[in-house]
Amino acid sequence: MAGRAAHPPLRRLRHLLLALLLLAGPGAAEPPVPQLPAHIVRFVVANGEFTLLHEMGHMLIAELDLPVLGREEDAADQLAIMLLFLFHEDLPQAERDARMLAIVDYWRLESQRPRRVEERVPAWATHALDEQRFYNIACLVYGSDTQRLDWLPRVAGLPMERALYCDQEYLQARKALDWTARSGASPSRGRHCTCTTIRRRRMRSTPCWCARAAWTTWPDGSAGCSPCRAR
Known part of the structure; x- marks a missing residue:
């Protein structure tokens, strides 16, 4: 192929x-x-x-x-x-x-x-x-x-x-x-994901490694996991 x-x-x-x-x-x-x-x-x-x-x-x-x-x-x-x-x-x-x-x-x-x-x-x-x-x-x-x-x-x-x-x-x-x-990634470690933040009508995406339990949406419009938030 x-x-x-x-x-x-x-x-x-x-x-x-x-x-x-x-x-x-x-x-x-x-x-x-x-x-x-x-x-x-x-x-x-x-x-x-x-x-x-x-x-x-x-x-x-x-x-x-x-x-x-x-x-x-x-x-x-x-x-x-x-x-x-x-x-x-x-x-x-x-x-x-x-x-x-x-x-x-x-x-x-x-x-x-x-x-x-x-x-x-x-x-x-x-x-x-x-x-x-x-x-x-x-x-x-x-x-x-x-x-x-x-x-x-x-x-x-x-x-x-x-x-x-x-x-x-x-x-x-x-x-x-x-x-x-x-x-795809091992569920025991987490997965690759993208944190997307929307501020002032502009979208910014950052790749990260996220455990399932850490995925969340914050009040300011950010969506993703805690490791991304820490950045």
Whole structure:
């Protein structure tokens, strides 16, 4: 992926999550059953990775106190897909595409699967409908390289009305991942944050290291943490 050397925080985030994957259990390191065809093994492994990283997305949101606009389940899906792009960046392009398309294919099949009434996701649920998750994931994959994957909307059934903006959706998600990698920190120590002071209609921002308990807003309009206030 272009610019990989320019994002050391993303590298650190990748190494952290790879370590968590190894700690997930002995099953994560077991070789695939040799009797299964390669495309089935790929389908199972890719969707297993997505599911695990989706749950790790919830962990990152909680432990790093990440801001979320919208539903957390949608954010966890986006984190999972973007982290998979990061993990697979050293794979051959064809294998990387095949793994991402296996995830798209799973959600397409899941959205088309007939369900009993009690199995259907209600409109008020925290999860998006399976159809929505399919289109969201397909859009992120397509948006990662719209020129090279120009065939994906037709094959996956992604309407062109949505596909037109998928490159922008991918860039938004990548920007959020970059911000997370730069701003995230161990909750036991604190986090990087920005103290913003507004005085005489002028805004001044100062980076600092802030424990969660120290974050506050002062009567004079300053917002941030005590270490910043001390400066």
